[in-house]
């Protein structure tokens with residue numbers, strides 16, 4: 001098959017299958033591979049890839065699944081997009097997500113909910129639910145997502161695919177529509193671990209446009225695949241095991257036994273501040289979001305309300321009409337946590353707890369290579385089941401949030417089925433040690 005034909009077939013298949021999944025916001029009907037494909041230099045030349053719709057693409061609509069940006073046409077490419085283009089991937093379009101990446105189910109999208117390909121009545125998780133469903137539904141082999149508190153790992157777990165959030169500073173955030181700037185990171189989702197390693201090879205690496213980027217050298221992540229796990233020190237936090245019930249524990253235990261049989265060393269550990277991570281994250285992420293989202297004022301970007309009387313009216317009406325309920329909730333929560341009377345009580349406290357959470361990890365990684373546990377406390381829930389209960393929705397994130405607060409790499413790898421729905425195992429490592437994450441994930445993939 002030629003790359004040209006592959007692009008055509010991919011678009012045709014998406015148009016057909018997406019009537020049920022709604023995984024895409026924009027599909028480029030004329031998607032074409034780059035000219036002069038160089039297969040010797042670019043292993044994945046001509047491979048179609050999906051992009052979450054909060055990553056800006058020159059000349060391709062980028063909406064962040066929001067009414068306020070539903071007609072936004074960027075004039076530049078995010079750094080990750082330039083890198084994918086240079087490596088000659090075929091960009092086929094933009095995937096659905098929770099508005100501004102705020103959510104855990106892809107139900108908070110201006111373009112309607114995405115459905116889980118394993119069971120159309122279930123959510124695909126979120127906020128990168130469109131990317132996950134596109135991969136799991138066989139529309140593309142790989143997709144980019146973003147992860148501020150679990151938005152790559154939780155949908156990967158809910159869809160039975162692999163997904164990795166790299167170390168904070170490993171992949172440029174330039175051109176990623178900001179949510180929580182100290183937490184956001186772009187990452188990769190794919191069925192096979194190897195495909196994510198290949199794509200991460202392409203998108204990682206220093207970038208002058210993002211001052212939080214590390215300049216350290218990027219290893220070839222594929223070289224960590226196919227290794228044996230003898231001597232690998234695997235920490236299993238008891239708080240994470242206590243968060244899941246019988247069937248899921250069995251699946252995790254099975255994996256632990258396999259690792260042990262292969263020579264890995266298993267240590268039970270504790271992450272004592274786990275019970276504080278949800279409030280800590282929601283204060284920090286919402287505070288940063290309330291600041292980042294000030295730029296949507298009806299003047300510079302996107303939607304502007306009609307029939308306005310004065311400047312203040314333009315701001316108020318454009319934002320009131322342009323943002324959805326969940327985004328408004330975060331802006332209010334964040335503005336409150338940062339306000340003069342509450343800053344010490346909320347934001348400062350959360351920042352301090354964040355340090356304690358980082359110290360929990362430092363302690364564990366002084367004696368262990370990876371942390372292993374469940375990605376989520378349950379498999380995919382039903383569409384409509386949790387969307388009206390924000391606290392319930394937020395509590396979904398208890399196992400994924402800590403990695404963002406600490407800036408460490410973390411992935412979810414499929415570990416079997418619970419009541420017919422996929423269940424994922426989470427692997428974390430210390431900063432810039434994606435290598436051990438890939439090594440462990442690859443072992444789990446091979447043993448399943």
Ligand code: GLN
Nearest residue numbers: 101102103148149150151
């Ligand atoms: N579910 C979390 C939230 O709603 C995380 C989202 C994300 O990682 N982008 O904030």
